[in-house]
Amino acid sequence: MNEGAQNSGRLNKPITLPIVKVVDEAKDFKSFYFDFDLDAKPGQFVTVWIPGVNEKPFAVSGQKDGLFSVTVSAVGPFTNKMHELKEGDKVGVKGPYGTHYKISGPDCDGTGAEHKNLVLVAGGYGVAPLVFLAEEAVGKGVQTTMIAGTRTKELLAFREKLESIGVEYLAATDDGSEGFHGFVTDVLENQISQGKASEICACGPRPMLERVGAIAEKHNLPGQFGLESYMKCGFGICGECAVDYKGIHICKDGPVFPLATAMKIFRFKKENDNFSQDNTDDKSEKEVF
Amino acid sequence: MPNLETAFLNKTFSNPTVLSSGILGVYGSSLVRVAIEGAGAVTSKSISLNYRSGHPNPIIVEFEAGLINAVGLSTHGIDDSISEISYAVKNSPSPVIASVFADNVENFALVSQRINEANPDFIEVNISCPNVESEFGKPFATDPKTSAAVTSAVKKVSKAPVIVKLSPNVPNIKLIAKSVVDAGADAICAINTVGPGMVIDIESAKPILSNKVGGVSGPAIKPVAVRCVYDIFSEVDVPIIGVGGVTNGSDAIEMIFAGATAVGIGSAVHYRGIGVFKKVSKEIFRFMDTHDYSSIEEMRGLAHE
Numbered sequence: 101m102n103e104g105a106q107n108s109g110r111l112n113k114p115i116t117l118p119i120v121k122v123v124d125e126a127k128d129f130k131s132f133y134f135d136f137d138l139d140a141k142p143g144q145f146v147t148v149w150i151p152g153v154n155e156k157p158f159a160v161s162g163q164k165d166g167l168f169s170v171t172v173s174a175v176g177p178f179t180n181k182m183h184e185l186k187e188g189d190k191v192g193v194k195g196p197y198g199t200h201y202k203i204s205g206p207d208c209d210g211t212g213a214e215h216k217n218l219v220l221v222a223g224g225y226g227v228a229p230l231v232f233l234a235e236e237a238v239g240k241g242v243q244t245t246m247i248a249g250t251r252t253k254e255l256l257a258f259r260e261k262l263e264s265i266g267v268e269y270l271a272a273t274d275d276g277s278e279g280f281h282g283f284v285t286d287v288l289e290n291q292i293s294q295g296k297a298s299e300i301c302a303c304g305p306r307p308m309l310e311r312v313g314a315i316a317e318k319h320n321l322p323g324q325f326g327l328e329s330y331m332k333c334g335f336g337i338c339g340e341c342a343v344d345y346k347g348i349h350i351c352k353d354g355p356v357f358p359l360a361t362a363m364k365i366f367r368f369k370k371e372n373d374n375f376s377q378d379n380t381d382d383k384s385e386k387e388v389f
Numbered sequence: 390m391p392n393l394e395t396a397f398l399n400k401t402f403s404n405p406t407v408l409s410s411g412i413l414g415v416y417g418s419s420l421v422r423v424a425i426e427g428a429g430a431v432t433s434k435s436i437s438l439n440y441r442s443g444h445p446n447p448i449i450v451e452f453e454a455g456l457i458n459a460v461g462l463s464t465h466g467i468d469d470s471i472s473e474i475s476y477a478v479k480n481s482p483s484p485v486i487a488s489v490f491a492d493n494v495e496n497f498a499l500v501s502q503r504i505n506e507a508n509p510d511f512i513e514v515n516i517s518c519p520n521v522e523s524e525f526g527k528p529f530a531t532d533p534k535t536s537a538a539v540t541s542a543v544k545k546v547s548k549a550p551v552i553v554k555l556s557p558n559v560p561n562i563k564l565i566a567k568s569v570v571d572a573g574a575d576a577i578c579a580i581n582t583v584g585p586g587m588v589i590d591i592e593s594a595k596p597i598l599s600n601k602v603g604g605v606s607g608p609a610i611k612p613v614a615v616r617c618v619y620d621i622f623s624e625v626d627v628p629i630i631g632v633g634g635v636t637n638g639s640d641a642i643e644m645i646f647a648g649a650t651a652v653g654i655g656s657a658v659h660y661r662g663i664g665v666f667k668k669v670s671k672e673i674f675r676f677m678d679t680h681d682y683s684s685i686e687e688m689r690g691l692a693h694e
Contacts, residue, residue, distance in 0.1 A: 112451035112659075116592030147446075151595040155446035190592060333449045337659045338460065339413035339434065347413075347422030 112335050114149045114192025119185055120167065125257035126250075128174040129225065130183055131161060138168040138196055142203075142233035143303075143326050143356035146170060146195030147334045150185075154178045157331050157351070159229035159303075160196060171228040171257070197334055199356045201233045201301050201324050203242060219297040221284050221312050222248045223304020224255070229326055230303055231258050234267050245270065245291065249284035249308070253277035285311045292319050299323065300359075310366045316359055323359035344368040391677035393670055395429060395685050397628055397651055398550045398575055400484045400510055402429030404670040405641065405685050409632050409655035410435055410488040410513060410554070411460065413663070417476030424483040427667035429651065432486040433474055435515045438500050440466035445599045450588050455607020455634070456656050457586050459600035462490060467503050474507035484510035486552065489543075494535075498542040505548045512549045514539060514574075517556035517581035530556035530581070533568035544573035552630065554578040555617070557610070562617050563624040570625040578630040578653065579617045583610045607656040608634045615647045622648025622690050636660055638672020645685060646692040 121133035138146070140160040148170065149155035156178050161171040174183040185191070203218065218237050220230040227248050237244045249272040250256050256278060259269050271279025272287050280287050285308070291297045292315070302312045303326035316323040329341040329350035336352030343350055344365045357365065393404040407430045413419045414434040424431050443463025450457050464470060477485045487509035491497040501512055516529035516539050529535045536553070544551050553569040555562060557580040566577055582604025588597050596602070614633020621629055631649025635641050636657040644652045657665045673685075682688050 111453070112449075112456075113588065114447070114450075114590060114597060116590060149447055149597075151590065151593045153445075154599070192590060192593070192597070332443075332446065332460065332463075335659065336663075337412050337456075337656075338449065339415040339419045340463075342413075342416040342419045345418050345421075347416065347419035349413075349419070 112194055114147075114155075114194050116190050117193050118190050119187055122185070122187055125171055127254040128183070129171065129255065129257055130174075131169045131171040132182070132185070133167050133169045134193065135167055136193070137166055138163060140168060140196035141200035142236050143200035143229050143324075144196040144198050145229075145334075145355065146193050146197070148182065149192035149194070150178070150181055151192065153181050155192070157197075157334055159326070159355075160232055161228040162232050162235065164235070171225070171231070173225045194334065198351060199354055201229075201326070201356050203233070203237050203240060203301075216243060216298045217296050218242050218244045219288065219291055219300050220244065220246045221288055221300060221302040221304070221308075222246065223284060223302075223308040224250055226302075226304030226308075226326065227257055228303075230301065231262065233301060234262055235265060238265050238267060244268070245296065247272065247284045247287045247291070249273070249287075249304070251275065283311075284308065285315060288312065288315055292321070297321060302326070306366075309362065313359060313363050313366060317363065323362070324356055325359065325362035326356050327354050327362065327365065329355075391674050391682060392684050393674060395651055397430070397484075398511070400430075402484065402651060404429040404666075405645065405649075405651045405673070406666045406669050407486070407630055407632075407651045407653045408432055408658075408666070409653035410486075410515065411458070412655040412658050414488075415465075415473070417473040417480070420473075420477040420485060421480045423663060423666065424477075424481040424485075426663050427670060428483055428654075429666070429670075430484045430486055430510070431477065431481060432513055432653075433470070433477070433488050433509075435462060435464065435488040435490040436467065436470040436474070436500065436504065437462065437464045437490055437492075438467050438496055438503070440464065447597055447599060449603070450597045451659075452588055452609075454609035455605055456659065457584070457588055457598065457603040457605050458582070459585070459598045459603030461600060467500060471503065471507045474504065474509055478508050478510070486511040486513050487549075488513040488515050488554070490515040494538050494542050497539045498546050501543040502546040505546070509549050511552050511576075512543065512547045513552040513554055513578055514543050515554050515581070517554050528556055528558075530554075530565060531559050533564050536565050537568040537572035540569045540572035540574050550575040552576040552578050554581055555621070556581050557583050557613050557617050557633070563620050566621040566625050570627055574627060576628045576630065576650075577621055577625070578632060579621055580610070580614045580633045582606050583613055583633075606634070607660075608636060610634045611640060611643075615643055618644055618649050619647040619692065623693060635669070636665075638669050638674075638676055641669055641673050642676050642688065645688045646690070648690040648693065650685075650689060
């Protein structure tokens, strides 16, 4: 019956799962592991419900051996509460939801490109879904580079894990405390000029995504972009996360969009000054895909 | 060949399906998309004078036969809402219904007056949201006198024809229907959600919705909706938008046989995607074709004969 549902046939009702493992990935950045056969694809998200607190969307950061994880930064009331949770504590999980990064098949991105050098560009906590993607890409024999940018070295995450599976890891920090002193976009331009990029998958803050998109367009490289938004229902019916003049809903039409769609969303100009789409409540609670 | 065109007051819908209030109707862009995807008319999420954050998540949860929601009437306030409705009115291929709500009769008039600026094709007066009782007292729709007072206050100021949305959670919906029509309602939309209901998570022993209770929608409430539309049709002589659990063409036909002029679709957007309007229209067409009906009008209220 659920032709429109994306929830693997399950009801859109939280399933209670105990946290089986908590791993510190970086400063205020933790992975929470669950023992559940989620069957998610890289870029998809789940919602996590803490009874009596709230429910928020998070990208799946890994899925292996019957476990899956989300990796969460403590940036607001909900995520601070989540960081207090320990192994054995239970939360409610729904999903997986949304579109995903596609890295296999002869014409997986509609361009017919082969995936020789996949470059993942992560801004801040946007690294979470790209770690999952990197694992899948490597598993399919795709040569993969992760360009990870943060403000400073304490916020960099997943280097060991990625290098251990053969991913080239390039860091960029705003303060130069590790890796390249500057932006991920500079590192990306450098990779492209060396002929070491055939496709870009990115996730991070909107300004970074816009710049990465412009670079991909300039060099005529295919790209896929993970966007984030304030969400309410998470499964495509409340309409809170519509982002542009086409009524595209981030939760169900996204969060992962091909380059052309992402650029249309980025370039969307408000019809008039009042045509606002982001004056929702807890903006401080900036969650990460 | 069957004709799906549906005359509704001063407009003609290309088909009888209508996007119900509260689903996908926050932004003008979404309303336009739903209209392009085949809805005969689209209804905005309910608009109020002031910004309201609504309830924290979870605001919606699915159960075996439908959905329970308590969004808490979150709105962006009147100025932003006017922009969104204006955008929809300018760009939608189908008529646009602006849904409004308020906490008292005066504010119902104020918000309706303001919404004139956006030139919606119709205004729908939401006197029946079951999720805000603690703040506003009982829903207006449970009392014939209050329902009539809101209706006439809105009717006095609205430039657009007035549709009043009724609650099923009353002992006799005919009484309410008669009172709002006597007060000047041009049409009725029925029903809003049933309940409220509750879903409890048995692992945490807690209600899942942050508001604990919420309005019940989806297939579970269809028989209640059909009965309400049947009752209203037998009592008053205004067009009815029949809403509640309509998921496919057969459900829509049932509503029309009960007396509905147009048929609202909400929760089914979840079950069948945004393409549900086209799918239901096609299913209505096929039924009409195989049963030799040529117009929606000739099917209306047939269950009463």
